[in-house]
Amino acid sequence: MKINRICCIGAGYVGGPTMSVIAQKNPEIRVDVVDLNEQRIADWNDQDLTKLPIYEPGLDGVVAEARGRNLFFSTEVDDAIEKADMIFISVNTPTKTYGTGKGMAADLKYVELCARQIARVAKDDKIVVEKSTLPVRTAEAIKSILDNTGNGVNFQILSNPEFLAEGTAIDDLLSPDRVLIGGEQSEEGQAAINALASVYGAWVPEDRILTTNLWSSELSKLTANAYLAQRVSSINALSELCEATGADVDEVAKAIGMDSRIGPKFLKASVGFGGSCFQKDILNLVYISKSLGLDAVADYWEQVIIMNNHQRARFAKKIITTLYNTVSGKKITFLGWAFKKDTNDSRESAAIYVADMLMDERAEIAVYDPKVSSRQMLEDLNYLNTRSESENEELMDTHNEPYGATDGAHAVAILTEWDEFKDLDWERIYKGMQKPAFVFDGRNIMDSQRMRDIGFIFQGIGKPSE
Ligand SMILES: NC(=O)C1=CN([C@@H]2O[C@H](COP(=O)(O)OP(=O)(O)OC[C@H]3O[C@@H](n4cnc5c(N)ncnc54)[C@H](O)[C@@H]3O)[C@@H](O)[C@H]2O)C=CC1
Numbered sequence: 449m450k451i452n453r454i455c456c457i458g459a460g461y462v463g464g465p466t467m468s469v470i471a472q473k474n475p476e477i478r479v480d481v482v483d484l485n486e487q488r489i490a491d492w493n494d495q496d497l498t499k500l501p502i503y504e505p506g507l508d509g510v511v512a513e514a515r516g517r518n519l520f521f522s523t524e525v526d527d528a529i530e531k532a533d534m535i536f537i538s539v540n541t542p543t544k545t546y547g548t549g550k551g552m553a554a555d556l557k558y559v560e561l562c563a564r565q566i567a568r569v570a571k572d573d574k575i576v577v578e579k580s581t582l583p584v585r586t587a588e589a590i591k592s593i594l595d596n597t598g599n600g601v602n603f604q605i606l607s608n609p610e611f612l613a614e615g616t617a618i619d620d621l622l623s624p625d626r627v628l629i630g631g632e633q634s635e636e637g638q639a640a641i642n643a644l645a646s647v648y649g650a651w652v653p654e655d656r657i658l659t660t661n662l663w664s665s666e667l668s669k670l671t672a673n674a675y676l677a678q679r680v681s682s683i684n685a686l687s688e689l690c691e692a693t694g695a696d697v698d699e700v701a702k703a704i705g706m707d708s709r710i711g712p713k714f715l716k717a718s719v720g721f722g723g724s725c726f727q728k729d730i731l732n733l734v735y736i737s738k739s740l741g742l743d744a745v746a747d748y749w750e751q752v753i754i755m756n757n758h759q760r761a762r763f764a765k766k767i768i769t770t771l772y773n774t775v776s777g778k779k780i781t782f783l784g785w786a787f788k789k790d791t792n793d794s795r796e797s798a799a800i801y802v803a804d805m806l807m808d809e810r811a812e813i814a815v816y817d818p819k820v821s822s823r824q825m826l827e828d829l830n831y832l833n834t835r836s837e838s839e840n841e842e843l844m845d846t847h848n849e850p851y852g853a854t855d856g857a858h859a860v861a862i863l864t865e866w867d868e869f870k871d872l873d874w875e876r877i878y879k880g881m882q883k884p885a886f887v888f889d890g891r892n893i894m895d896s897q898r899m900r901d902i903g904f905i906f907q908g909i910g911k912p913s914e
């Protein structure tokens with residue numbers, strides 16, 4: 449089966465970059481990325497490539513090559529569905545904020561809407577690909593909707609979860625560790641799997657394209673994120689033990705990471721993991737386990753989230769106790785708001801929660817982040833509903849450069865590991881701050897000796913205090 453046209457519903461962090469690379473590598477396939485959000489589509493179509501809605505290193509070059517050739521962004525969802533042979537569903541699947549499973553289960557309403565829309569519009573056979581991260585057995589629900597509300601055409605459902613990480617999305621897409629495709633174990637299912645495998649085969653070596661049954665593929669995505677987040681929570685748990693004993697968490701991480709069975713990656717202690725997916729996907733895993741009566745399994749994974757919440761709170765508490773048990777009226781500068789470097793995404797960023805806790809103590813927060821807009825920072829805080837929007841505005845001040853942000857501050861807290869923070873003129877920052885000048889490095893990016901030599905009272909995560 450030859451694929452001539454692809455449609456992707458959802459032009460977000462996954463749909464946008466993934467389809468850009470598919471289009472770049474398959475110039476003979478037309479790829480239409482569609483979204484209900486008109487502003488987002490307008491931004492994807494902006495001639496000024498610095499205005500793309502997502503900041504990802506290398507994305508602008510890929511879009512420049514393919515856009516207008518065989519890559520198109522539009523709000524014409526029906527038209528793109530109708531003309532496509534293969535339709536990716538890449539819409540958001542946030543944690544439910546209402547009803548059964550509130551705060552735990554994945555909200556599948558956007559996915560279901562897509563399935564219903566595909567069923568209504570499709571007039572010939574289609575392959576429908578789950579790109580969104582979904583609970584195991586969702587393909588069953590999608591198939592039921594398509595088969596029962598459609599126009600009698602045949603649908604094949606595939607699961608093709610995305611493993612890219614933000615900030616390295618283009619590199620991850622260009623050379624993935626693996627591409628996972630789950631499908632029905634039938635002749636038609638195999639043909640659909642082969643069709644999608646040939647799209648990736650344009651640039652991904654065959655031995656990296658892994659095919660499984662649908663349920664293994666759906667569950668592997670939740671499992672991969674749970675394992676990765678578990679490693680961060682494990683090293684963060686040990687960071688507290690390091691602080692209590694005089695061990696250095698980076699030294700411990702290096703020592704264990706050299707064991708080839710453990711490996712060196714994802715062992716960086718931090719103020720806590722963020723991002724739109726780790727928490728949501730683990731909560732979803734916990735919810736599924738609980739629904740199946742597997743309470744011990746649910747409790748095991750829930751601990752990863754509990755530890756992450758603890759790490760964020762511990763960081764805020766450390767700032768408060770170190771600043772003589774009060775931060776009221778004190779200026780505390782955050783360097784970084786994004787959940788990790790090289791992205792403008794701040795969803796579930798630890799910075800939001802740490803700011804919220806300090807603002808509860810009436811601290812005045814000044815923030816500088818190279819890519820996150822001040823509007824987004826305020827929206828993030830308002831979303832928590834802890835205090836009124838005007839109070840948030842009063843207590844938070846945003847800056848577009850670091851020196852004004854740190855001027856007059858009692859303390860600086862590093863919340864994101866942006867490379868540029870290492871090269872700031874820290875002597876200048878020190879001079880401008882209140883004394884004693886405190887720095888809390890929530891990412892362990894600074895050289896502690898150098899910072900102490902400048903005069904700072906410096907504290908990293910999981911590091912000896914002097
Ligand atoms: N952000 C990431 O790095 C990764 C995300 N994922 C998963 O991919 C999925 C998408 O995530 P993101 O791209 O981050 O979300 P996003 O929120 O950035 O993008 C989703 C887009 O879908 C659009 N949308 C929702 N319903 C629609 C509909 N009925 N018709 C047309 N457009 C619709 C929204 O307007 C939005 O622009 C989620 O399930 C997520 O768990 C998977 C791997 C990585």
Ligand SMILES: O=C(O)[C@H]1O[C@H](OP(=O)(O)OP(=O)(O)OC[C@H]2O[C@@H](n3ccc(=O)[nH]c3=O)[C@H](O)[C@@H]2O)[C@H](O)[C@@H](O)[C@@H]1O
Pocket residue numbers: 581610611612613614615673676680713714715716717718719720721722723724725726787788
């Ligand atoms: O499903 C998803 O959304 C994606 O989630 C993560 O990607 P992402 O959240 O973009 O970024 P990561 O590099 O995994 O970092 C997540 C969080 O963990 C933190 N982290 C990561 C690694 C580490 O050693 N220490 C640490 O604190 C990061 O700072 C960040 O806040 C996974 O790495 C991707 O494979 C997956 O596709």
